[in-house]
Amino acid sequence: MLVSYNWLKNYVDLGEITPEELAEKITKSGIEVEGVEYVAEESADVVIGYVASCEKHPDADKLNLCQVNVGEETLQIVCGAPNVEQGQKVAVAKPGAKLPGGIKIKRVKLRGVESNGMICSLQELGMDEKYIPSQFADGIFVFPEDAPVGESVNTYLNLDDAVLELDVLANRADAMSMLGVAYEVAAILGEDVNLPEESVTFSEDESAEDYISVNVDAKDLNPYYGAFLIKDVEIKPSPLWMRNYLMAAGIRPINNVVDITNYVLMEYGQPLHAFDYDRFNSKEILVRRAVEGEKIVTLDDQERTLTSDMLVITNGSVPTAIAGVMGGANTEVVEGTKTVLLEAAYFEGSSIRKTVKETGLRSESSSRFEKGVDPNRVKKAGLRACQLLQQYANGKVLTGVAEHDDLDKAEKVVSVITDAINERLGTEITDSELGDIFQRLQFSFDQNENSFTIHVPTRRKDITIFEDMVEEVARIYGYDKLPYTLPQGSNQAGALTGRQLVKRRIKRFMQGAGLMETLTYSLTNEKSVKQLMSPEVKAQNPVPVSLSLPMSEDRKYLRLSILPELLKTLSYNEARNQSDLAYYELGSVFISDETLLTKQPKEQLRLAAALTGKWTEQPWQQEKKEVDFFVAKGIIEGLFNFLNLEVTFKPAKLDNMHHGRTAVIELNENTVGFVGQIHPTLAKELDLRETYVMEVNIDSLLSAFNNVPSYEDIPRYPAVTRDIAFILDKETLAGEVKQKIKEAGAPLVNSVQIFDLYEGANLPEGKKSIAYRLLYQDPNKTLKDEEVDASYERIIETINSEFGAYVRS
């Protein structure tokens, strides 16, 4: 809502307060003023002048030579505007004048003729082009005949006006009008409100009802419809002051009838609509729901197809307006209009809201209906417009109003007790202070000591309950005067839950391991959403969850894996010559198997990591280590070690992954994730080099995790180590052999470590040698050599029979 400071002065005495100070006060009391702008930068030495004569320039076809009287003197000015004429009153920038944009006017010679100033257009005076009336858009501005010659144009054109831009939120529909803002400002400043004139001299001989009747079919959506009739109107420009105010409020002046409906819209917050009665073609107004598929050409010359949700004004047969949204072209007020049918109506916000959504037509009118207009101002606004039409369009207002009225105009009553307000606010406001606040708000009330019964004016639809009144009191009393206290109620200990704690520890581990945390988008595109799903996610046959109305194809699906978007961040960095990346992210994926979602998808917390480039480098020692499978696996093993969870890795062939360098991760025989190199084809597509990724289901890990491990005695007896190297087939998996060693060596073998891999000379073709270090430990006694030997032999036998392996001597 744009509020003209000068316009506002008509309703409230603003005294000496500057627009900026006023803006600050309004903001602090609850309606944020987003900015204060001046209609134009002030121009110095620009005055109203009279064009005494206007002749063609002797040497230039397109220039005119004018003698312009500016009061004390007459200036010779060369003017290029196409619309300059003798007898006009115009804006003259005298020599030495300064115009917005830093232009300085000097005496010059144009094509050999002296020119002592400039006749200005509104653009040149700094007005925003989009508000300038069309007849002056391409030339100089022409003042009304009664404009006083020699007077500064600043005041006369309202150029010195300040416009406050109010950010009116959904609850304060009342502040969508000058009167509403006036009430607000009056309450803040402790001033009175001067209401505008609504008295109309009706033309007694005829009444509106002789010309029109009102019938409302859709009473639920249209509880009030009033039709006024104004005859013999003269279409012409509206008075300059009205045009000035409208332009300041961001509305382009058109003609007096349209300007008056817009002026009252801004003044009362009540949208009005003027029909050309002679083109209405009927003596009946019928308000009804549109018939599905019905069509209307609106004021903007667009043909609109209507739905049965929409409300239309008809002449009994065809639609003449989409109620509260936009009028029809067929009944528009035009140059030759003589009789105006003026609508002042109340349309339900919910219906208007739907119509706006479906048609995409949002206007000053619709936005007010959507938020709700004041039921007690509907008819008054109509009368105010009639009064202005009488005054500025020489119209004859017919007696009465044709109307349908079952609008609830009753005031809400809210009761409050001073103590209850103080309890809620933590204040010590007295009864008399409270009464004073209600008075400033111009709420009428009955007081019985500390108990108030308040009649809330219908303009303040937002106030219906005690809490609303608490806010009114608080904001007029001043939020800045509320004391600072801390909660005194029941105390509880604040702490992270076990799950939250482990989540933090996982992050710490990953960071300590040298990975940077990232945050990527949960929404991705169709191609990516199916990529790099962990096998246990894929096994659930998930259907990607998609938005019904995405902003772009790129952000349409909820991710099933963190990796595709994470890999894109690697590409982003590579493209900027940032290599050697180690990233991780902890976040949700969204799993559902429904094609048409009926319930929320399962949100699973997953940990993803992606690594590429060098893992470590120390150039002066010629050392560097590229990221490889075992770097990636080491991180994931480290994490599980850290959490005291034992997992196993099994080779796997997964889509988009390197078939020979990928493993699934199993925890208690359930797949919980995977690790490996992304397929070179995918890497190439993403402009990445060799890149390794992993993804793990953290939810399943958290449920297996023991937050409070129980104590185990530190072994008091010495451990015995034995090394053993097996010659194995190349295809035999070292991990499987290790697992068998553990099983065969149980319970004495405490741990098994692989410490050497050898392939090559001295070994038969197709064989490899892997060395294991076994740690024997008995918690209760010192082990005897014979016991260890026996176990050792058993292990060799087992491995020999299971894998055909033999000991390398």
Place this chain on the structure above:
Amino acid sequence: MKEQLEAIRVEALERIAEVEDIKTLQDIRITYLGKKGSLTSVLKGMGKLSKEERPVVGEIANKVRDAITTSLEAKIEVLENAALEKQLEAESIDVTLPGRPVKVGGPHLLTSIVEEIEDLFIGMGYEIKEGPEVETDYFNFEALNLPKNHPARDMQDTFYITNELLLRTHTSPVQARTMREYKGIKPFKMICPGKVYRRDNDDATHSHQFTQIEGLYVDKNVRMSDLKGTLDTFAKKMFGEDRSIRLRPSFFPFTEPSVEMDISCKVCNGEGCSVCKGTGWIEILGGGMVHPNVLEMAGYDPQVYSGFAFGMGPERIAMLKYGVNDIRTFYTNDVRFLKQYHQA
């Protein structure tokens, strides 16, 4: 014999003093103290001495042996130290060469901020709650006093999945869920951080995905001054003790009265500058007293219970606190950005 012994002592000590290597020292030991050494030979002649002389000479002989031994050992230590010194000298390196690098990871700036805020409120007795990112229309809107077709729904452009399911537009549904969890009887304090989504075009100040943290306190006799005191404590801890706060009335469907909180601008100290658009204040969060409809729908009797709620955006806080000037920076994950906040 006495003279002989004295001569040996003098000669031996002189030789020891002159020696520069351990090998020669060992030769000296053998020469004087060895089985065939000169001191040993002298002592062999002791038998010829009288009974009275024997102990006297014996004592002298022992003293000479001790003197030589002590001197030998001292010299060995000197020479060993010198040798070690020489070795260390030879081993010296250029300590200004770079060390073996440790891979340095770090948290995302938003994680740091969220955890800082979590810890701050944990210290004030709040628990941390979480909720789903795909929400029902009911919990995202209706339970928060935003029925279907409520004009305030326009304040938030929503990503719908179906008519009833959507990406949550704020973390407020977690408030509604927590109140139901505590069944309308238990007083509680909680904050809920998480990802939220709005149907916005990404630009320097808008992101279709961002982070939010909301707080909620429900109890008997909760006052608006408690909200003011709590937010003031938060602002001072988060932005510095020298910051002041300002509350302004605002509107949210789920609170009444509603507030918007500004903190005094750090750049200009409230004087007015380009960062605060000349106002001296920077908008930081919204909140208010929980609307009675919200309490009632969740089973808390608004005649008995009241509460306050507040919500803030960690991105905005990060932008203000660290001067990050484009919200997209948080999600592009440029490694040069991430590295700036290792320590945060």
